[in-house]
Amino acid sequence: MRIAVPNKGRLHEPTIDLLERAGLHLENGADRKLYADTVDPDISVLFARAADVPEYVADGAADLGITGLDQVHEARVDTVSELLDLEFGRCRLVLAAPEDGAIETVADLAGKTVATEFPNITREFFAETGVEPDIVEVTGATELTPHVEMADAIVDITSTGTTLKMNRLAVVEDVLSSSVRLFGREDVLDDPKVREVRTALASVKQAEGKRYLMMNVPEDRLSDVRDVIPGMGGPTVMDIANGGEKVAVHAVVDEADVFETINDAKQAGASDVLVTEIERLVE
Numbered sequence: 001m002r003i004a005v006p007n008k009g010r011l012h013e014p015t016i017d018l019l020e021r022a023g024l025h026l027e028n029g030a031d032r033k034l035y036a037d038t039v040d041p042d043i044s045v046l047f048a049r050a051a052d053v054p055e056y057v058a059d060g061a062a063d064l065g066i067t068g069l070d071q072v073h074e075a076r077v078d079t080v081s082e083l084l085d086l087e088f089g090r091c092r093l094v095l096a097a098p099e100d101g102a103i104e105t106v107a108d109l110a111g112k113t114v115a116t117e118f119p120n121i122t123r124e125f126f127a128e129t130g131v132e133p134d135i136v137e138v139t140g141a142t143e144l145t146p147h148v149e150m151a152d153a154i155v156d157i158t159s160t161g162t163t164l165k166m167n168r169l170a171v172v173e174d175v176l177s178s179s180v181r182l183f184g185r186e187d188v189l190d191d192p193k194v195r196e197v198r199t200a201l202a203s204v205k206q207a208e209g210k211r212y213l214m215m216n217v218p219e220d221r222l223s224d225v226r227d228v229i230p231g232m233g234g235p236t237v238m239d240i241a242n243g244g245e246k247v248a249v250h251a252v253v254d255e256a257d258v259f260e261t262i263n264d265a266k267q268a269g270a271s272d273v274l275v276t277e278i279e280r281l282v283e
């Protein structure tokens with residue numbers, strides 16, 4: 001089984017990091033290579049441009065792919081299905097035009113020109129509006145095109161908005177919200193290995209933002225402490241060797257609740273509180 005992942009750009013590092021945290025350690029170096037093995041002899045990784053990942057999966061060069069939803073849509077591949085939202089690489093594809101210019105709505109683009117790295121998505125967007133500008137395909141620095149009279153507007157990626165602002169462009173309309181997805185070719189979706197990979201990646205997402213709390217509690221205060229611990233199921237309660245009348249209480253708690261939970265638990269009689277990160281959480 002082969003997973004296609006971005007070979008460079010802003011998605012490369014976080015994707016490798018996610019695979020590592022999921023236990024799919026890359027064996028022979030991730031850099032400047034086409035393939036890498038993983039600790040699982042049945043799983044290898046293929047490095048491709050973020051934009052090419054969907055095509056590699058559709059063509060069978062890989063079985064699973066990890067890349068932005070924008071790239072999956074743009075590639076027009078109809079034999080792949082999404083398996084998991086990996087929730088990083090969040091961005092928006094937007095229609096944008098010069099601030100204080102003539103273009104304020106989609107309708108203003110009738111008979112005009114739009115530059116983009118995403119011609120398929122852009123064409124589909126305009127087809128739905130009934131307005132049909134000329135579409136010019138570029139391969140980068142799209143934000144410059146309105147300033148050199150190549151285009152009246154652009155469809156491009158934005159996240160913080162810095163690049164648009166720097167180029168004095170304003171959003172006219174949202175086109176697509178994107179984040180990185182795990183997807184697979186439809187004929188491999190029932191493969192147990194595919195399910196294993198999905199479960200492993202999901203377990204990393206599950207663990208994000210969660211902490212593991214451990215504390216000691218006098219047995220007669222147990223129900224008070226139990227009452228202040230939020231989160232998944234009940235806490236685990238264990239005897240402590242030579243612990244006297246104390247027991248150990250363990251619980252998985254949302255990061256946002258940790259501060260309050262520790263204070264409340266101490267009030268309720270807990271001591272020796274330990275907080276640790278969770279690497280994976282398989283449900």
Ligand SMILES: Nc1ncnc2c1ncn2[C@@H]1O[C@H](COP(=O)(O)OP(=O)(O)OP(=O)(O)O)[C@@H](O)[C@H]1O
Binds near residue numbers: 009049050051067
């Ligand atoms: N500013 C951003 N914020 C969040 N995600 C982004 C941003 N820019 C791009 N992305 C996501 O990352 C994907 C790849 O973009 P990136 O800029 O890393 O590659 P690229 O420049 O297209 O690749 P290459 O260098 O191979 O041409 C995009 O398709 C999108 O899903």
Ligand SMILES: O=P(O)(O)OC[C@H]1O[C@H](OP(=O)(O)OP(=O)(O)O)[C@H](O)[C@@H]1O
Binds near residue numbers: 159164
């Ligand atoms: O809203 P912002 O936070 O400014 O992000 C938007 C910019 O990020 C991406 O470019 P990137 O930085 O990946 O450079 P690239 O053109 O070399 O791909 C995208 O193409 C935009 O230009």
Ligand SMILES: [Mg+2]
Binds near residue numbers: 009
């Ligand atoms: Mg880019």
